[in-house]
Amino acid sequence: MKNLKTLYLILILAFLYVPILALMILSFNESKSMAVWSGFSTKWYEEMFSNTLIMEAVWNTFTIALISAAVATIIGTAACIGIQAMRKKTENAIMALNNIPLLNADIVTGISLMMTFLVFGISLSYGTVLLSHITFCLPYVILSVMPKFKQLTGNTYEAALDLGATPWQAFYKVIIPEIKPGIMSGFLLSFTMSVDDFVITHFTRGAGINTISTMIYSQVKVGIRPTLFALSTIIFVVVLIVLVASNMAGNSTNPKVQKGVTAFTTGFVVVLLAGTLVFSGIAGGSGGKEVHVYSYGDYIDPALIEEFEEETGITVVMDTFDTAEEMYPVVKNESVTYDVICTSDYMLEKLMEEDLLAELDYSGIPNIDNMDKRYLELAEGFDPGNKYAVPHTWGSLGILYNTKVIPEGEITSWNDLWKDKYKGRIVMPDSMRDTMAIALKAKGYSLNTTKEAEIAEAIDYLIQQKPLVYKYANDSARDLILGGACDIAVVWNGEVLYTQEENPDLAYVIPKEGSEHFTDAWAMPAAAKHKDAGLAWINFMLEKQTAEVNFDYLTYSIPNVAVIEMNKDNPANMGVLFPPDAVLTKCEALKNLGSEVDDMYTEYWKKFKS
Amino acid sequence: MALIELRNISKSFEDTQVLDNFNLTVNENEFITLLGPSGCGKTTTLRIIGGFETPDEGQVFFEGVDITNVPPNKRHLNTVFQKYALFPHMNVEENIAFGLKISGKSDAYIKDKIKYALKLVNLDGFEKRKIDRLSGGQQQRIAMARAIVNEPRVLLLDEPLGALDLKLRQDMQYELIRLKNELGITFIYVTHDQEEALTMSDKVVVMNKGYIQQMGTPEQIYNEPENAFVADFIGDSNIVDGIMVRDKVVKICDTIFPCIDDGFGQNKPVDVVIRPEDLIIGKPGQGHLDGEVVHNVFQGVHYEMEIEAGGFLWLAQNTTSYPVGTKVSLEVEPENIQIMHKPQSEGEEAIEIDV
Structure with a gap:
């Protein structure tokens, strides 16, 4: 029985702490992969501290949390004084009103706050996030302070007045110390709620304003870099220290210890904030020109931002999104105006059709000559004449397989993924259009087909494949193959080089039937306010050196002559990054098919999923 | 001249009339007790004198000056509250020093006063004690000490012995008489305990439903009750x-x-x-x-x-x-x-x- 209890306790603790421990260990992993331990390294910590985007997000998170918790605490406590002086009925009504926002879904609060700001013409910024956080923290403060007012012992307030104190003195010297535990817990609750919040921040933040949670979210598309493990580890340790300190202060009856701990905690927080301020470079201030950039998260090396700023004197306000669909309404409604955006081909096409993009003035982009001509031609597929967009990255879907198990060259076709001998060793993507593209291509159809018969056939083919598939996964595919859970994975070519670094036995092929490819490109919204600065940014992105740095950071295919030059002596790399024309011509980009066809795809996809 | 005079005081809370055209005179150096069952208006009367309630009608005079609208912190009187209302986050010393610090007295003076007050209430050496470490009787004495160090002209006591057990209550009654004689100030005392009232007071005011039923020395009240209420309320009859x-x-x-x-x-x-x-x-x-x-x-x-x-x-x-x-x-x-x-x-x- 006793053993059982101990085991139960250990299990609970393991569930709580093993994931955190794993994260902390991974933050020291030399490798970028979660599946491979390639040695102890602090490089992710170094990268984190030199990444101004992360440090800015940390700074924003903690300043917003501190200010909003402090302001909400003051307003909330003042409100409690008023509420407890009300008649019982009014008080109950007010407390009920106070509790509604607590139970309200964050998304409702977030959207309604955003609407309010927009209706009153307040453009979204750091300030709107702060106001929102104060708003949603208030009920928590009232909820934790109010009971303390109810517990006030006897008539201490009147006793203080009786002894000659003014109402203010009585409040300050007698009431405040008595309700202090409530105020403190209200403050701490607000602080943690604010740090934790994602949804409300997401809806009310302006250009370039990121907190830790929104930044992490925007990086999900390209995979979370271990720098965020480093960040999470540091946050965990900081919270642990503060918690231990405040517990020590709470338990000790010795006022000296209490004071010491309070002083320590305060000092600790100040040093921490000062540190982030220095690292984030905000303290430097911005002089004059700005460029507002809106891109997929973690899609350029952050060091390049500083370099651009130094080179041009233009301050970069960087903002990121996770999916093109998330970016679209922001650009369309101009709730925040950007000068340059980076997004995918089909979305750019949609923006062009709706006249939301400005034509590029190539006299401001002399570096266009560094762009490989083949990829400019490819881009004409969605942007005839290259009027609106300049490619940033290019990618194609292909098959990565382990040559230790499967002889090199054995896999050449999508149809190889339907072979029984690979049963249980295959990882397929879990994304409607991508997954269906594989089946359509295997059957020799266009991946943009609008014919129901072809779609039905592809779905049947996918259902037939189900028993062979180990897992349907997107971002984790690379880790599954690195970890040896599977031998065949469908991945984007951008993942290949760095996966091969971890395991040189992996080979990559674009199947002979052709594949899906995409181009992510820079463009300028029609509403851009700093067009010159925007052009300077695009031109900088095309610089040979910039392309090289970005390539090292991303290992995606960047169609810049400098990058081709870098890799031309390595035929394996060339095959992955810049496949020959014969392969390229068989590839297709996803197109918008219209809502009717979309619905048809979704219907069949549901059938497959069920 | 009367030290405190209540003139034509009326007060009601929501629908309940608590005091109706109430008149009372308190003389210098008197121990006066307001006695009556709960809800008779005795505590409200005390709170009006203390400044914690404003009468709907009527005036309060202190040495002939109208103080009806003077806030409590500007009145020359101190209160010992029913449940003592000691400040729980301060120790004994800090509680007693509270009023003196507010009025800006010197540290040396405050120290002397604390010592004197603790001696007066027989709690020497309790300076550093925490409030929650004191017994009910000790808390009561500290509440007294906290009030009297400010040298008030009048001390208001709102059922100060109500929370104590019988034996302690009897001891404290003599203690209060001794204190009153040593300090030579006016006590206005509120209680529903007729024995307490008869033991300690110079003058007893028997109240019911907002009216004075009888006012007189304890002997007069006991021996010559003016009506059946007084007779019944004071002792068995x-x-x-x-x-x-x-x-x-x-x-x-x-x-x-x-x-x-x-x-x-x-x-x-x-x-x-x-x-x-x-x-x-x-x-x-x-x-x-x-x-x-x-x-x-x-x-x-x-x-x-x-x-x-x-x-x-x-x-x-x-x-x-x-x-x-x-x-x-x-x-x-x-x-x-x-x-x-x-x-x-x-x-x-x-x-x-x-x-």
């Missing part, structure tokens, strides 16, 4: 209907009793009060009334008996025990018969008690 046949003759239970009261007219219905200890018990036929003991309880100092006589159940106290069933006679000395008017006015009707 036999209150019987009687008819004032003529001056100094009253008929109770169809029996004629000699008394010493006059001026009630002839054949007027009156209330008659006879204290249980004033009933003289004798052998049957020897007194005014014959009866039988129906109940007998030993109470320490005396036996308390119920005697049925003349159609009325009399409460009697005697050091001699008469067992249940004993036939006895009852007799009363004329000066121990207290005659009272039957209530007529609205104010007097307030005496219709629920006790």
Whole structure:
């Protein structure tokens, strides 16, 4: 029985702490992969501290949390004084009103706050996030302070007045110390709620304003870099220290210890904030020109931002999104105006059709000559004449397989993924259009087909494949193959080089039937306010050196002559990054098919999923 | 001149009238007690004097100056609250020093005063004690000390002994009298305990439903209650209907009793009060009334008996025990018969008690 209890306790603790421990260990992993331990390294910590985007997000998170918790605490406590002086009925009504926002879904609060700001013409910024956080923290403060007012012992307030104190003195010297535990817990609750919040921040933040949670979210598309493990580890340790300190202060009856701990905690927080301020470079201030950039998260090396700023004197306000669909309404409604955006081909096409993009003035982009001509031609597929967009990255879907198990060259076709001998060793993507593209291509159809018969056939083919598939996964595919859970994975070519670094036995092929490819490109919204600065940014992105740095950071295919030059002596790399024309011509980009066809795809996809 | 004067004070909370045209004068160096059941308006009166309530009508004077609208912190009086209202986050010393620090006294002065005050309430050496480490009686004394270090002209005490046990309460009563004599200041004391009121006060004000029922020395209140409410509230009493046949003759239970009261007219219905200890018990036929003991309880100092006589159940106290069933006679000395008017006015009707 006793053993059982101990085991139960250990299990609970393991569930709580093993994931955190794993994260902390991974933050020291030399490798970028979660599946491979390639040695102890602090490089992710170094990268984190030199990444101004992360440090800015940390700074924003903690300043917003501190200010909003402090302001909400003051307003909330003042409100409690008023509420407890009300008649019982009014008080109950007010407390009920106070509790509604607590139970309200964050998304409702977030959207309604955003609407309010927009209706009153307040453009979204750091300030709107702060106001929102104060708003949603208030009920928590009232909820934790109010009971303390109810517990006030006897008539201490009147006793203080009786002894000659003014109402203010009585409040300050007698009431405040008595309700202090409530105020403190209200403050701490607000602080943690604010740090934790994602949804409300997401809806009310302006250009370039990121907190830790929104930044992490925007990086999900390209995979979370271990720098965020480093960040999470540091946050965990900081919270642990503060918690231990405040517990020590709470338990000790010795006022000296209490004071010491309070002083320590305060000092600790100040040093921490000062540190982030220095690292984030905000303290430097911005002089004059700005460029507002809106891109997929973690899609350029952050060091390049500083370099651009130094080179041009233009301050970069960087903002990121996770999916093109998330970016679209922001650009369309101009709730925040950007000068340059980076997004995918089909979305750019949609923006062009709706006249939301400005034509590029190539006299401001002399570096266009560094762009490989083949990829400019490819881009004409969605942007005839290259009027609106300049490619940033290019990618194609292909098959990565382990040559230790499967002889090199054995896999050449999508149809190889339907072979029984690979049963249980295959990882397929879990994304409607991508997954269906594989089946359509295997059957020799266009991946943009609008014919129901072809779609039905592809779905049947996918259902037939189900028993062979180990897992349907997107971002984790690379880790599954690195970890040896599977031998065949469908991945984007951008993942290949760095996966091969971890395991040189992996080979990559674009199947002979052709594949899906995409181009992510820079463009300028029609509403851009700093067009010159925007052009300077695009031109900088095309610089040979910039392309090289970005390539090292991303290992995606960047169609810049400098990058081709870098890799031309390595035929394996060339095959992955810049496949020959014969392969390229068989590839297709996803197109918008219209809502009717979309619905048809979704219907069949549901059938497959069920 | 009166130190404090309440003039025509009325006060109501929501729908309840607590004080109605209330008048009271408090003299210098007096120990005055407001006595009455809960809800009689005694605490409200004290809070109006302290400045914690503003009367709806009427004025409060301090040495002839109208202080009706002066806030509590500007009044020259201090209060000892019902549950002491000590500041829980401060120790004994800090509690006592609170008022002195606010008024900007020097540290040395404050130190002296704390020492003096703790000596006065017999708690020397308690300076650093935490409030939650004190017993009820000790807290009570610290509350006293905290109030008196400010040298108030008047000390208001709101049922300060209410939370203490019987023995402690009795000790504290003597303590309070001693303190009052040493300090030489005015005490206004609120209680619902008639024994406390009689023991300590120079003047007792008996209140009910917002009206003063009787005001006088403890002896007057006890021996000459002016109406049935006072008689009943102060100690145990036999209150019987009687008819004032003529001056100094009253008929109770169809029996004629000699008394010493006059001026009630002839054949007027009156209330008659006879204290249980004033009933003289004798052998049957020897007194005014014959009866039988129906109940007998030993109470320490005396036996308390119920005697049925003349159609009325009399409460009697005697050091001699008469067992249940004993036939006895009852007799009363004329000066121990207290005659009272039957209530007529609205104010007097307030005496219709629920006790």
